[in-house]
Amino acid sequence: MSTLANSKMSVQLQSKESTANEQMETSNSNVETSGIVYDTKDLNLWYSETHALKDINLSIHEKEVTAIIGPSGCGKSTYIKTLNRMVELVPGVQTTGTISYKNKNILDKSFKVEDLRTQVGMVFQKPNPFPKSIYENIVYGPKIHGIRNKKVLDEIVETSLRGAYIWDEVKDRLNENAYGLSGGQQQRLCIARALAVQPDVILMDEPTSALDPKSTLKIEELVQELKKDYSIIIVTHNMQQAARISDRTAFFLNGEVVEYDETDTIFTNPSDSRTEDYISGRFG
Amino acid sequence: MYALILCWVQMLEGVTGEMQKNSEVRHGESLNVSEMIAQNKNKKSISNLVEKLIPTFLFLLALITVLTTLGILYTLLSQAIEFFKQVPIWEFFTGTVLKPLSQNPEFGILPLISGTLISTFIAMLVAGPIGLMSAVYLSEYASDNVRRVLKPMLEILAGIPTIVYGFFAFTFVTPLIREIWPDVGATNILSPGLVMGVMIIPMIASLSEDAMTSVPNAMREGSLAMGATKLETTFKVVIPAAFSGIIASFVLGISRAIGETMIVTIASGSSKNFTFDITQSMQTMTAYIVEVSGGEAPAGSTIYYSLYAVALTLFVFTLIMNLLARYVSRKFREEY
Amino acid sequence: MIKQMDASQLRSRMNRRVRANTVWKTIFLLATLFGLFVLAILIIRVVSQGASWIDMDFLTGRLSTDAERAGIMGALLGTVWVMFVVIPVTLIIGVGTAIYLELYAKKGKFQSFIETNISNLAGVPSIVYGLLGLTVFVRLADLGNVVLAGGLTLALLVLPILIVSAQEAIRAVPAHLSEASYGMGATKWQTIRRVVLPAALPSILTGSILALSRAIGETAPLTVLGIPALLIPFPEGLFDTFTALPMQIYYWTLDSSLVAEYANLAAATIIVLLVLLFVLNSVAIFIRNKFQQRY
DSSP states (O other): OHHHHHHHHHHHHHHHHHHHHHHHHHSOOOSOOOOEEEEEEEEEEEETTEEEEEEEEEEEETTSEEEEEOSTTSSHHHHHHHHTTGGGGSTTEEEEEEEEETTEETTSTTSOHHHHHHHEEEEOSSOOOOSSBHHHHHHHHHHHTTOOOHHHHHHHHHHHHHHTTOHHHHGGGTTSBGGGSOHHHHHHHHHHHHHTTOOSEEEEESTTTTSOHHHHHHHHHHHHHHTTTSEEEEEOSOHHHHHHHOSEEEEEETTEEEEEEEHHHHHHSOSSHHHHHHHTTSOO | OHHHHHHHHHHHHHHHHHHHHHHHHHHOSSOOHHHHHHHHHHTTHHHHHHHHHHHHHHHHHHHHHHHHHHHHHHHHHHHHHHHHHHSOHHHHHHOOOEETTSSSOEEOOHHHHHHHHHHHHHHHHHHHHHHHHHHHIIIIIOOHHHHHHHHHHHHHHHHSOHHHHHHHIIIIIHHHHHHHOTTSOSSOSHHHHHHHHHHHHHHHHHHHHHHHHTSOHHHHHHHHHTTOOHHHHIIIIIHHHTHHHHHHHHHHHHHHHHHOOHHHHHHSTTOOOOOOOTTSOOOOHHHHHHHHHHTTOOTTSHHHHHHHHHHHHHHHHHHHHHHHHHHHHHHHHTTO | OOTTSOHHHHHHHHHHHHHHHHHHHHHHHHHHHHHHHHHHHHHHHHHHHHGGGOSHHHHHOOOOSSGGGOOOHHHHHHHHHHHHHHHHHHHHHHHHHHHIIIIISOTTHHHHHHHHHHHHHHTSOHHHHHHHIIIIIIIISOOOSBHHHHHHHHHHHHHHHHHHHHHHHHHTSOHHHHHHHHHTTOOHHHHIIIIIHHHHHHHHHHHHHHHHHHHHHOOHHHHHHTOOOSSOOOOOSTTSBOOOHHHHHHHHHHGGGTSTHHHHHHHHHHHHHHHHHHHHHHHHHHHHHHHOOOO
């Protein structure tokens, strides 16, 4: 068992090194190259007959904000949901290729999705708090992972809510139903809920698409703060948002990665004409 | 059992929680949740086991419904076969004489079938038109407020136990009919038939209404915009479009009437004459089963087995009706 | 105007059509009210006949052939005891089956086979369940006509109703709630137990109360099981013989041609039964309104 894991790991390490090298060679990076948290290799994904993701190769960097943009149906949501295997909730999904997360292939069936999703938090398109109190929402994750101590839980609640910059707004009504909060507050609560299990990565699937501009701005500021401690991957429909908050941007089209580079490069000097067309609003 | 397992899991979780508490004190100030979670993972083997066993356990629960069906089929078939060893199947289905208790017993089911069909027919004469008209009113004419009041009240009618309808038929409707029509017997098939009809009204009304409300509004508007009245729209557009749904509701109503027991048992008596005279007492298949099983027929006797032969016939009747209703309404769903 | 038609002819025709519409609207309304009218008569009749017979002695008294002294305590206790069997059995099997069908079973032939089977079971006449109970529980398992046999028979009878309503309740829990739970690393069962079931619980309870009230009023299967209405001791456990409210009504109604007062006793018992059902249904509606979640 352990030897197997080791050999696998060494293979993964090699592949990681090679991609890192490629990365260095292909992009004239002036951003300091940090560690790579997710390394996607030749990922293909089918929904029954539909080929939704085609030969995806992407390396996602630690403690950065990676934005994924593209028109509807381009596979960007599918991709982010593959990163924590939520995509498997759809029956009939098949994948080939590998996604290495901390040097382990998460698409391997022996990789426990529960472990993966504990280390990789997710924030959804529509705020989806549980119909419970604010407190219960936050402690949901810790509790299912066996943390029962009341003092610890209290502490987690405060830390998480502070981390999501919503503590001051809700500290006096922790026992009230989360549905009493505004949409923007609900979304920040959902972020706090994801923080409660101290993940390494936070996946955000169009987290502001259901929010008003003011709440959107708050979430964007929050994302900037969070990237100090977390690697963040955000799918967005809104190109300005990607330009504002991300360090790197991947442009998806028809299930393929057209271009992946530093955000500045993508938005000022894209190398693919399709990226330019999309960014300048010619389609999508 | 399920509750037991829940308690069990909770207890186990409680125990790990206690262990948690002890290790916690040492942690002190800085809180490392992910480390704590990683530690707990090792203790999770029991909940992993639960996770694996639950689907199997639930699958077994789901099988109970299948077992019920098998139980019904086995019960009816095995005992009915015993009956047909003693009474030829041909005689049973064509016999017009039913004398189970006589010295020379005869087992012809036709009197029971005629009783069943006649009471069902009377019930549908009441429930069909009235149920359909109620459905038209609720779906096409009533305002939202009126509907919100009337529908739950109609549902009360459906929630009244059949024994209460039986009492009502026997002690109120029959005497009332006999005031007007003295030829009617103290027990007769007419009164329970009528009361059964009232009982079935809400069923037909609500199923037909569902069928009518699912007719797209665009179809109605098309007709109304031509200057048609609501009445014309209802009869020329809505009812034809919802026709199979309405038919399905009638078929289910018939099935319900065939299987109804207490009203006919109480109000129609136990005469086993093969007749079509609705003023007379007639026995239905269901009422026969009540009479014979309540009379403590000795197990193993022909009359005891006859119960199952009758019940099997009843079962087949209602099964055909239910399958027919499903077939008709599925066709209807394909239309739009 | 349609050129091929005379204007006055058209107008009189129009009037006739509009009048027909109004007349039929009234007829449709009357048809709808007809059922309620009968319901009103039924209730007035039962109350006027039975209300004066209800007092503490009637509710707490033992069965007696003397109409003046007869009480329904035995039947009430019998009904309660039977419910002690029906409630847990239907809840466990019903909710378990619904969870399996909605959340675990792969959509396919087997799942649709079980669902078709359940909807067929819902259409089987209750008296057939009586024969099943008689053959399997009373005779084969040799329980006799005791509380347990009656309760299991009624439980199987109302099980399809509960399964279908629990399935609807589970289906109504929005997917984004369970997604949130899975996204936190919860397992399937954790998600079901902590998110799906709590959210579906009010509707499940409502459905189970409605199934229960169906079981309380059911008579036919009990007659087949041979449940007596004799002077039997009060049931004290699952293996005691019993009688139930609907059985009491049945026997008193049958014998009312012998002793006229029995009809009044039957009416009084009907009032008790209807009040019981009314209370149960009110609780169901209360739960539905009170705990309905906004998502």
